[in-house]
Amino acid sequence: MQIISQVFQEISPADFFYRNKEIAGFSNPARAIFSAIRELIENSLDATEPFGILPDIYIRLSSTGETEEEGFYTLRVEDNGSGIPSEYIPLAFCQFLFSSKYKLKQTRGTFGLGGTMTILYGQITTNKPVEVLSSTGDSKIYGYRLMIDIERNQPIILEKKVYENDGQWHGTIVEVNLEGDYSKAKPKVIEYLKQTAIANPYANIMFVDPKGRLYKFERTVSVLPPQPKETLPHPHGVDVETIYRIIRVTKCKTLLDFMQEHFHRVGRQIAKSFLEFAGFPEDTDPKRLKPEEIVKLVQAMKSFNGFLPPDASCLSPLGEEILKAGIMKELEPEFAAVTQRKPSAYSGHPFIVEVGVAYGGKVPVRSDNDITLYRFANKIPLVYDESGDVSWKVIKSIDWRRYNVEPGMPIAIIVHICSTKIPWKTVGKEMIADRPEISREILNGVREVARKLKVYLSRKEKVKREKERLSVFLRYLPKIAEFSAKLAREEKVPDIKNLLRRVRRFGEG
Amino acid sequence: MQIISQVFQEISPADFFYRNKEIAGFSNPARAIFSAIRELIENSLDATEPFGILPDIYIRLSSTGETEEEGFYTLRVEDNGSGIPSEYIPLAFCQFLFSSKYKLKQTRGTFGLGGTMTILYGQITTNKPVEVLSSTGDSKIYGYRLMIDIERNQPIILEKKVYENDGQWHGTIVEVNLEGDYSKAKPKVIEYLKQTAIANPYANIMFVDPKGRLYKFERTVSVLPPQPKETLPHPHGVDVETIYRIIRVTKCKTLLDFMQEHFHRVGRQIAKSFLEFAGFPEDTDPKRLKPEEIVKLVQAMKSFNGFLPPDASCLSPLGEEILKAGIMKELEPEFAAVTQRKPSAYSGHPFIVEVGVAYGGKVPVRSDNDITLYRFANKIPLVYDESGDVSWKVIKSIDWRRYNVEPGMPIAIIVHICSTKIPWKTVGKEMIADRPEISREILNGVREVARKLKVYLSRKEKVKREKERLSVFLRYLPKIAEFSAKLAREEKVPDIKNLLRRVRRFGEG
């Protein structure tokens, strides 16, 4: 046997994502444009809203080639966010797996690599650096020209400038060059912006496309939804690795303290009854747990029924008012209703479902006569792969005739799910998986707004019917009088005025 | 405005994949079992075949809980591969982004993280170390008990043992504990093994499942397909980053040398005419190219038509003999035909399509009467999401009646695509995208074997028809004689013996 020696090699995270661009949605030129716009907008929203700032976001995509067909663009995104401290700017934009988003609270991105991926894609297609201008509102504005050293996963600082910040401006401006295909991506981009405006009616968003067309989505409410708090892990959602990480840093000397200190909504009583259930003495030193004891502890955490459900303070739902404002603003419906469901949880991850319905106005009628569905996850619109999503499945399972809904009516259902961990069905983050806890909440939410819709449609229908009712009596009673007289060979046709008067009285009831 | 300070944090690649397990196919317990088995088998195949070793692979999945319902398993995979040098064992198994697979040649895995992901998944669900035993065939066998330090992306060596290797054994044994759901995963696992046996008839594969059932797939050919060679990048598939990496290491002083030295199938003539086309003087020093010149060079490489297509030396197709042997072995058909298409390329990536057809024998008939399709990419069977795959689309586009194929016939089509870069449609690596270059090759391949199938089916049909033919004349000629005589009012019925004799003679032609 001939033995060929193997060559082992380590690659950097940047190199890994460079080789597997499709993981972050940069699989082809059309998808790349869509992903780039989406990632930068979401970064801007996450740089404003959590800091109590009403977002003003300006996006401009311009063609850099001689013609748009060449497929080279400059994408510029400006926001009025909190800004990034100067020393972090190169790392935040040009190093993979470096982010402010790795927290146990709801954020828009979850992988934390969308912005860096956009810059990497721009760099390998155009070889141009990214330009970043940012200030946290203090006296200086910092400007950088950066590239990524892909093999080392490090930023390369080509230029750094400091400007005076007289106007106390804060925010971030990113300008990146990239190859793409906007004409193919356009429908999805516009749909994405429109739906972003539904879920974020407190944001001003302006988009100028390569042909100079301006798409403007204006703020209609000036209140932000309550901001999410960072939270402790819920015992139901914990695995062995999490326990290890906590043990490594804990100062607790007993499991009784350990449980109360490090886990979500675990008080003294619950900690006691849990440890009894799990078979651990209360004074066990967590740092001395053996590997198999840790597995036992995790198993017990998963199966113990006495924990309180997670609370929703780590979540940032829109709230009924904002959701309704977004719907009224973008769809201008004749009727709308919204509901926010109580917080719930799956596998220890809290989530909240918000549902809206809109009827009439600018609500579109689909060519297949189905109901229009707008899906949101942590305030991000999902515009691909509708048919695989749990919300679509729920909507199709409902007998809509029970709610007086006929095929082809202009009806839209809006479903927003927020969670510290959205159960994505695929890595592409476009479809939410069908977890029973989640589909039950969606179903109940849709039913709730559908009942309100039914009341509206019924009342509308009733007014119409009452009018028709009288006309029916007016039409047929004289016929009955006429022909019965003829049959009975009577000359005089009976007087039906009194009967018609009675019908009218009934009609008012 | 209130400014909250942001906390930035760096995480390790291991931590990233720990948080995003679904990227490598560990999204739920059933899928995790399937992925674990698949990843370890593919590692074993890649540790044997490229080294000229006929693979012997033994897989055992056993239940570790009291009952199988608890969902805890031990997975053990043994191979007779080249083995891993002792010093690399901890890194190869317990560090992400460390692999022997980051080469420009065809390998089974492309992400290079399947094995490590399996170990990580086992660790966070069972808290047990992985055990690895390996030897490269020299005098020692090394045994390790390892865990992953996820926060640091480093191996933790719990134990290291050295044994004498008297029998000159070489190979690797991996034993990992993990949580899963085998009963749900079983159909896909068995289908995966069966199809693996079709594409790798030179391998012995044995699988013992948790109930002790033995699935045995025996070697029927003792020849390995030719092994792929590492290759230079083809100019059509190059981006800016690649050029930079080459420039950084090149010793060439002129672009003319540079082109010939570092790119696939570029000789002096082609390099000259390319540089003229691209507008670069031949003696330009590659190290002095400005950023915008590099972009210009890449653009020119993409649009220049004068490059030779990539050759297939970096590919490892099965070859017609092996493919046919695999089909005969697993499907035992009445008729089979295979074809290997000439190498082709898309966007600078070479690929080869191999197609087989099987009729009768153990070929199943699908309940929907469609043709059974077995798909392979780089010798890996694809068992999920058939309907989105390019091969499925091609098969459905064909008018099968033209090949005498009726719905419900026991027919299977086998499509194998090998390439240095399979164009996956999704990150899940189950569907191949519809690139025109690829679908054309598949179509031509399927047509080729379908024509052979047609010849077979026609011959079968012809023999049957010839028998029927004679019986028709025997039946009707006497009738014609009888009734024409009656009509013509003739007493004597004409003699038709001679006519029947002539029919028989025709029939032999």
Place this chain on the structure above:
Amino acid sequence: MERVKFSAREKRREVLARLEGFGHEIYRQLERGLFPQIVMPSRSTDNIYYDENLRQYVLGEKKKRRSAGNIGHIRSVAQLVWMAFFVHELTSNQKTSTLRDVFYSAQAYDIPFESQDESDNIITDLESILGCAREDFNVFPEERSAVFGDLTIEYTVPNYEGKRLNLTSHPDGVMIGPALTSAEFIETSADKIIAVEKGGLFTRFIEERVHEKFNAILVFLGGQAPRSTRYFIRRLNQELNLPVYIFTDADPWGMHIAMVIISGSANAAHLRDLTTPDAKWAGVWASDIVKYKLPSEKLDDLDIKRLNELMRDPRYKEDELWQRELNMFMKIQKKCELEAFSRYGLTHIVDKYLPERLREIE
């Protein structure tokens, strides 16, 4: 032979009186300031019963009420009153009308029907209220069937009053239409009625002089016999006192054609005088397929479904012949047509089968 007397004029007078009575009832209610109500027997399936004595389906005690004060009813009340008026005009003028004509005629009076189904249904309502068939108030469907044989009839329709016709006068068969069903029977030498499902066989029987050879009046049913034909057969049976033999295809549909002539249909449970309880299904039986080795086809899914329905049907219960043949169909899973006898030559059915069968069941 004793004859039951039939008088078209008397019948007409009776029908007109009932229609006027209906109109008077409505009129009276309106005069008293009430929303008119109409009560009629319910024809829903849970109110249809098989009457062992009458040997036909009848309606039970359940009533349905239609009130002009109810928004859901007033339209159909108006349609009903108009319908009574319209057929009163028809009958008193001795005009006939098809179901389709009625549907269109309504428009002249601004009485809308959405479809012919709706107007047909109102006619059936009127039948239940008055207890007489639509043919009695001169509304006929389009189907045509025929009769042939030695029977002299006397017309009662206008311009033909007193005129007589012998039903052998046209060897293609005499059409059964309003004029014939309302004619009086004068004289016959026949001693039986032979009814056949198919026109081809009817012509064959005439050509083969079955009417003479078997002393029979031949009736062509034209598939499922129209009600006027069923009524005509009943009259032949009752007034002339002649036994009736029915020949159909050997399949569940054919045997049911015979059954409807004998015991009526559920659709006509509100009517009397459409059944001929003593008529006999004379063939082609399932057992004939075996006995005569007739070319046959396999029963298809629909046939089997129908067969199962018939097995649960009260009309088929407690009768040896029906039961035997239903079971035979089930067993052999085959069916065949009347024409199947042609495999033994065109006259075989007349020369062999018919005499054998009549001997057997007479």
Place this chain on the structure above:
Amino acid sequence: MERVKFSAREKRREVLARLEGFGHEIYRQLERGLFPQIVMPSRSTDNIYYDENLRQYVLGEKKKRRSAGNIGHIRSVAQLVWMAFFVHELTSNQKTSTLRDVFYSAQAYDIPFESQDESDNIITDLESILGCAREDFNVFPEERSAVFGDLTIEYTVPNYEGKRLNLTSHPDGVMIGPALTSAEFIETSADKIIAVEKGGLFTRFIEERVHEKFNAILVFLGGQAPRSTRYFIRRLNQELNLPVYIFTDADPWGMHIAMVIISGSANAAHLRDLTTPDAKWAGVWASDIVKYKLPSEKLDDLDIKRLNELMRDPRYKEDELWQRELNMFMKIQKKCELEAFSRYGLTHIVDKYLPERLREIE
């Protein structure tokens, strides 16, 4: 009135001779040791032409050849020879048969037909070979139509030879069957033929005494008229020299019913004597829907498709009436039925429409 003479006996003799000639031709080829060949005009669509002089569809010069030496032909050659033999038996014995009977009869001779379509097709082959219609060799379809009016006929069928019948004798109408189509016309006082598509209207016309008021013989077509009825109308027209007026529903299907009576169908391009080129489509026209404000329905997709086919049909070209009405249908996109006149009362069609129309086109 000048009459064309008709003789059933002569016609029969001629048909029998042709059948025997066909048999002799086959026999002769077999005797000479050849695979018999049959040559007949091709009936494929590319061999069907509209003949402006004959004013009907005719077959062109293309022939098809069937050889007993060809595996694909021998079965149909055997079927054809048997068919000729079988109808020879029928005709010489003066028996009739339905298409269905023929299908079954074949089994007696071990000649298999897979379906009635196949045997019907062989009958059509025989028609083209002999150049005469299947009714001439006594094969009839099941459809029944009827006639009524002052026409005395004399039967030629067995047992009725010399017997006469006046076609007003049965007020439900006299069935058009083998006996009537083969009868000779003796005497009539009528001066026109009025053919109507629907049975309801036929009955209405009889009741309203249209035959007397308009001096007409009434013919009920029963939808698309059976060939024997078309043949009968032609005889009325040719032998009695009477003009023919056809009333149909106002839709593409109705107008084509009239067209087929006038100019024949493509399916019968191999035959003569089935057309009545001088007959006239008298209504209901598309323009009548507008003129008489008739209740109408929208043309559906199938109607429109049919309309477009008719517009390309040579029979509809270069005739002002057809063209005008086709265009009118296209314009108003509506259709209506004959019964639609009932909206103005049951007698309106007779009192108003019919005289107006006859005045207009006579």
